Amino acid sequence: MDIYSLSGPSGTGKSTSALQFAHDHQIQAIIDDGLLIVNGEKVAGTSAKFEKHVVTAVRRAIFDEEWHQAEVIQALRNVQIQSILIIGTSDKMTKRIAKRLELGDIQHYFYVEDVRSTKEIQMARFVREIQGKHVMPVPYKQVEQNFFKRLVQKGKEIFSPNREKLGETTIVRPDFHHQTITISHAVYTDIIKHVVANNPYVTRLNHLHFSIASVPTMRMDVSTLAPVNYYVPDILKQLQREIAQSFLFHFQVEPEDIHITLSNTESKKSH
The missing domain is CATH 3.30.70.1350 (Cation efflux protein, cytoplasmic domain)
Known part of the structure; x- marks a missing residue:
């Protein structure tokens, strides 16, 4: 299997760019924040953004629990993909995820600066740090809204240059993100x-x-x-x-x- 890593600090827009990046590199599946996403649709896993606390969110994102690992490993065998993108905050994190999901060694390493401009990263940080909004690269209909008390809204539809729909994003404000800044x-x-x-x-x-x-x-x-x-x-x-x-x-x-x-x-x- 061809395994790609896309890493960068939290809140820099990796999930926002994931669907377009996967399309550009002909990658069939994405691992992001505990989810397995294939062709723009959630197939298995549980999102770290459903967690109540930062520590449990990190554990969810790295597949720390055996049942979570087993569910996604079985789904990967069922879909029989040839390429996958793992998203994380560092090479160390994406390597750990690849090991826990029994994917093998990562061959291709990319970083958020490779796929987003400085201005786009600034915008993503503003949305995350000021407004507390997180992006999930899955359709709005697949997000379990009862997990979120404050915000769930449709994001963007992602299209290729020839107008082929690649997927959708959903914007959420997780319970563990308590620190937001209100500016009049x-x-x-x-x-x-x-x-x-x-x-x-x-x-x-x-x-x-x-x-x-x-x-x-x-x-x-x-x-x-x-x-x-x-x-x-x-x-x-x-x-x-x-x-x-x-x-x-x-x-x-x-x-x-x-x-x-x-x-x-x-x-x-x-x-």
């Missing part, structure tokens, strides 16, 4: 208003729509200084960069989208 909506908007107010070419913020369903996105309408003796696209791009840098400084994440519309020009800045 006004904090985000105040930072945007501060950046706009300090831009010498922008006279007024006419309208702002800010959303943070997962990572920050915003749409705004601004007025700029008259007479227009400067190149407007450069000014608006600079404003985008200033907002992105401010969010990166304060929250360690850049907004996913910053849409700026120019509606008119004014002779003086508003106060």
Whole structure:
């Protein structure tokens, strides 16, 4: 069997990238957080995200219990796959999983930095550390919702370049993830208003729509200084960069989208 390892720190987006990575490398199955997933569907196992405590979640993820090992080993024999991807936080963890599931030696090692950009990793960390959201690379219908008291919601449908559906993700907030940070909506908007107010070419913020369903996105309408003796696209791009840098400084994440519309020009800045 061809065995692949994909590892990286918790909350960096490995599970989010798993289905696409498996498709790109023609891998038939995935081991992630205690689950065996084949062709985008859960086949066997119990997710570590169902656990109440971090310690028991780690034990679940590495198949510490014999009944859990036996269930997945038998399922692997039944599906008769030729390739598998093991996801973990380190090479040591994926090697331990491979040994416990009697898979043999791992031949191919990949790391989250190989499959995700720095910005994507920052976004994943923000969603995990601020909002406490975890991604499972299985369909919403296969997640046992009674295990979660706080959040279970549909994630994304994952498609190949030729629009073949590879699977779905589900977003959950496990019981063991107690530490989340609540940031007031006004904090985000105040930072945007501060950046706009300090831009010498922008006279007024006419309208702002800010959303943070997962990572920050915003749409705004601004007025700029008259007479227009400067190149407007450069000014608006600079404003985008200033907002992105401010969010990166304060929250360690850049907004996913910053849409700026120019509606008119004014002779003086508003106060």
